[in-house]
Amino acid sequence: MTKQIDIGFLLYPGVTQLDATGPAQVLSLLTGAKIHMIWKEKGPIETDAQFSINATTTFDECPNLNVICIPGGAGQMAIMMDPKVLAAFGDMLKNFGAEHVAERVVRDRNRLTGGGVTAGIDFGLTLAAEIEGVEKAKEIQLYIEYAPNPPFDAGTPEKAGPEIESIVRKKFAESLGGAFT
């Protein structure tokens, strides 16, 4: 029998949905993958993109996880300090303190971090390779035809230039409720 791999995504109101849905698409294609969308209650969680995704399980009901993914978003700081989240995932999340490095996918012991919303797919493939090997990750990459070809080259501040960077920094600060302006 195929071994089940339990992969959880911690959702919360305001989550940047692509940060969850990108890796979820990749990781759901692993052999034996069981995807769990987790929140305090089951049912709809409003995302940042004007639609909602349903939590499939709760902190209390969620089985032990092999992998937990924590997508970014305006509510992320609060959620990472929520007593219920820490009670449920404290063991997996402890020593989560990190220093910033300019990489899209970073490994720190058993933690893999994707930087940037759309890094989730790169992150998912890196993790897929760790779990089931490079050949499987390549199969998934071909299955989702991930051969990105951005129509513009503005995905980093350096490439976008100072004018666009300044607009985006302002928007990003607004999205965080001014907390980081």
Place this chain on the structure above:
Amino acid sequence: MTKQIDIGFLLYPGVTQLDATGPAQVLSLLTGAKIHMIWKEKGPIETDAQFSINATTTFDECPNLNVICIPGGAGQMAIMMDPKVLAAFGDMLKNFGAEHVAERVVRDRNRLTGGGVTAGIDFGLTLAAEIEGVEKAKEIQLYIEYAPNPPFDAGTPEKAGPEIESIVRKKFAESLGGAFT
């Protein structure tokens, strides 16, 4: 007052969720964007990735759309021939017959097509530029930090090689219920 742009995504059971959620993330960031997730009834639509997304409106209640996106998935062929879909969107979808070209984003009159699940982000940015200009599209690209850096280079059959291609073709045929084997 900012002009509202109504952007619809036609959901259906089995939809390849990243095909909708990728462009939805990009297009939700346009000025005045109003995202509609459309199905016969409101509420949860099971996706291909073991979680559900909620339809926010129905064919009957959906306002006139400026943009309609039809994500791919195992149920797509059936849905495009569904009388209710055709009644609702027939005008937008007529003359939809197409010939295959090896590009990720293709324009045909007022139709823009993204080829491959993860092409949705490229597609979304191309469309964002059409709607609100290249500068805005670049802002969005930086906001979502879309500077893809796949850990492997297997996103096309040529790059993945014949062995992986053959495995993936088999899986893809299975996902379509054998209809296209």
